Amino acid sequence: MPFDGLFTHAMIAELRSKIIGGRVTKISQPFPNEIILTIRSQRQNHPLLLSAHPNYARIQITQIPYNNPPVPTNFTMTLRKYLENAKITEISQLDNDRVAYFSFTTRNELGDELPLLLSIEIMGRYSNVLLINQAENKILDTIKHIGPSQNRFRTLLPGATYIQPPKQDLLNPFTDKSKKYLELVQQFPNREILAKQLQKNYQGIATEHALYLADRLHDVGDDLSTNWDQALKQSDCPTPTIVEGNKAFFTFFKYDNDSKVENAESLSVLLDKFYQKKATSDRVQQQGSQLFHVIKVNLQKNRKKLKKLQQTMDSTQKADILRVKGELLTTYLFQVKRGMTEIELPNYYDSEKPVKIAISNQLSPSQNAQKYFKKYQKLKNAVEYVTKQIKITKAEINYLEEIETQLELADPQDLPDIKVELQQEGYLRAQKQNKSGKVRKNKLGQPDTFYSSEGIKISVGKNNLQNDRLTLKMAQKRDIWLHAKNIHGSHVIIHNSQPGEQTLLEAAELAAYYSKARSSGNVPVDYVEVKNIRKPNGAKPGFVIYEGQQTLYVTPDEDEIKKMKKI
Template sequence: MSIDGSFTHAMVNELQAELIGGRITKISEPYSNEIIMTVRAQQQNYQVLLSANPTYARIQTTEIPFQNPPIPNNFTMTLRKHLQGSFINQIHQVDNDRIVHLHINTRNEIGDLEELVLVIEIMARHSNIMLVEAQNRNIIDAIKRIGPDKNRFRTILPGSKYVNPPQQDLLNPFQLSDFSVIERLDHDFPNLEVLAGELRKHLQGLGTDTSLALAEALHQSGGSLQTKYADFWQKFDHPAPVTTLTKEGKLGFAPFPFPPLQVDQHFTSLSTMLDQFYQTKVQRERVREQGAQLIQITRNELKKNRKKIKRLEKDETDAANANQYRIKGEVLMTYLHQVKPGMKKISLPNFYDNNQTIEINLKVELSPSANAQWYFKQFQKKKNAGQYIQQQIKNAQAEIDYFENIESQIELANPENLADIKTELQQAGYLKRQTGRQKKKVQVSQPEKFVATDGTVILVGKNNLQNDKLTLKTADKRETWLHTQKIHGSHVIIRSFNPSEQTILEAANLAAYFSKARDSANVPVDYDLVKRVKKPNGAKPGLVHYTGQKTVYVTPKQELVEQLRLNAKK
């Protein structure tokens, strides 16, 4: 389902139980249009995600780690100024709409107690987060500022009055007192899909899945219509979150099982469910947004070098035929007396081929002797070019392999891994460095840590700079190194001098999972001692040679990866 008003109702209940009375200790904006507030409540820290992302707007607590940007933006600084150290005293939903208000007690610059409201509007591309003064409804700031040139009805700028979004004249399903409307709809529209559509026209905050589930509940046998209606909405106050599957296999989510959708997985909270559902989707979206420049450079370099190889292969064919130019030049020199000024071509006996006739094109602006010399020059040029073409093809293929590796790393990257890839491309000259940062020492991020079933630590590099540092500097020469065989992927180090067979297989699973073969079966993974892994002189980042390796075959399993990741957190 989408996050409609009904799901928002359930989420607000969950947040109220967790956050009321909590103190806001940290505020950051790790990603565009998304705020993370750390709230200390009930003797534990909650990371509260407020998202105005056009595709994935929502409010929830989250356990997914994030990385702070080096320089906070203006809206983050405004929130820190007004809210850091303040207390949340109320969380409520506006009717059954996708609008949530966090009422916060704080003190102003002169120390007087005042109430501010953090407004989260979950409305697709119109989603927004605003800080508003509770008493006079003045907007202090917003994550998306909207001037009168964009929206005459609602100006969202500092100092403007906060105006509620336009509302439809619909009934709040949680406060319905007159059931005659529901009785009439249930009687007039026996078809479930038609009834669901009519329910959406009369009740506020119903998405497609919610309205279909309500129609299904109303059509069940036994009990009065009013009882079935009340039982359905009470489930939003006591949710049993699940991810769901349609008949076509499309993954979704719901606050409780929605027939006829198939239950995929149960969760202990709505926020945990959203973490699981959105993690991969949102991660890909963030990588596409933040890595747009890197993706463009990679695609351009791949396109350029693939074209270059096609051109070089044509030149190689021409070079293989270079002798034809020499033969034509010698035949012309032998029969110069037969060439007349102004001729465009001539047929002459070829004494290299039993005097078979050979046709020779001529340049009318050149003399017969100059035409012969032109053919000799072309022969020499193509002969010389042939000596370098193979090396040029080899160099272009190396560039293609390198950028295919970069492309694979971007596809598998978390947003925080993109900085290393950007640094690598800057160091290689593919991307301009920012002014004033040329001399700044590069800090390579840490590889990801996993722990095998027997407690052995396994480290996984996520990009070339991490791979080089991990393999060539961090790892002990007696430890075990793994990499997918002839497939772009991560360097993996088992931090043990004598790992068990099970640990090797688990590390191989990580190597296969963090490679271009993630979705393949029976992936070959080489493993070797670190001391036998060498970096050739002048090689690009991430490229190594190794000898004496052994090979295992594994099928990447996400469940195993998550278990090894969970082991590392314990």
């Protein structure tokens, strides 16, 4: 994904136009490797995201909402100490590298002016965010501490002298006066080879951008120097583009000849579109790895148990045969002689088919008969027990599959609720007590809120605890309840007793979208008044039964879902 030096250059140009001269009004750290500075500039709040994530490191203004952790980190507290109300004066780039510097001016405790640098280094797993006292060239703190044992050349710890990343022996494409690219295009006429040579000679050019520049240099009949300069100038006037294909990527270049492109109004909006799904999914996988593991293990255990129970149930089908053999032995006891190992007797239940019966030569005729009756009674007793266990195990599997679906559809902020539920149900150990002997209760998340095109409020539960509270406590008796039919998914409530047809369809789309059938084309959705919903005694969280429902068929559309969220 080409957040390379060229894209960094373009992003800095965009940020300069929006936040230079602004002041920091809020600082938060929603995730371990990501900081958000809210910059008040031009009468607007701009949430500036600085991400040192190993896979998605970037800088941008983001509109994706985040929840703050209950306890701020040390790095967050350091940033708040020095940067709150600080004024941003400049944004610069280290050559054409993926290193950006945000210059701030503020005042220390004595009232003296204090120049600060906030640096973000976008370098894959080595990405970092550093706060630097520019006057003393000392590091105040970093989001990732790098000690001498990890990097002898460059220590990134509070109090250490700041050293810039090692300079690359490559040309800066924006300041190159030698026009090395003209020499390369003569030597390497092949597009792919030329692209690789551009990367070897110029700093900060990803493969996708190198191929784009190679194409511009291969335009026959044009002034190649003009093509090169015009391509680079697009960083100051970008065309934010997502290029689809085997491997989708984002760019600021204008792709005229590629039909599979999606444009955005700004580079920041582009990154929100590109990263939101993938980054959210990865965060859920990382932060919820324990939950995924617990569900996977318990599903495997219960599916294996169900298989064995069904095998046992199959074996109980032989119970009647054992009873018949015992009765026949009792009836024809006089024909059984001690020492026999098998006997064939007429079957008065089926006169055409005599029955062969194995008998033990160590037992008397009557003991052989009793042996068959005992086996019959044992299997008969097993039927009731096994039937009950199969029902319990199927319900357990259904519940675990429901949780699995919720994890697949979850946002990071939904995970604490699911964890609490698994603790309550005994799949995870309960939260430890604090020093005072009390267990700290996590505040349950709120259902998501949407509005139909008719302006009617619609609520969507994102997990079982939210579903129960939404349906059984928050909803009114005449409100409309919706759920994907016979499919794991969310409870949806229309907060209106007589919604229009359009609202019903839109709420059904929400129920289909927040279900296992999200990617399906025609999803059945049941709807019924809340008064017809009830929860059986002892039922698992999220489980309800209902009657008198009607069914709609809808196709979930993500764009339509987003519109309802924004209204």
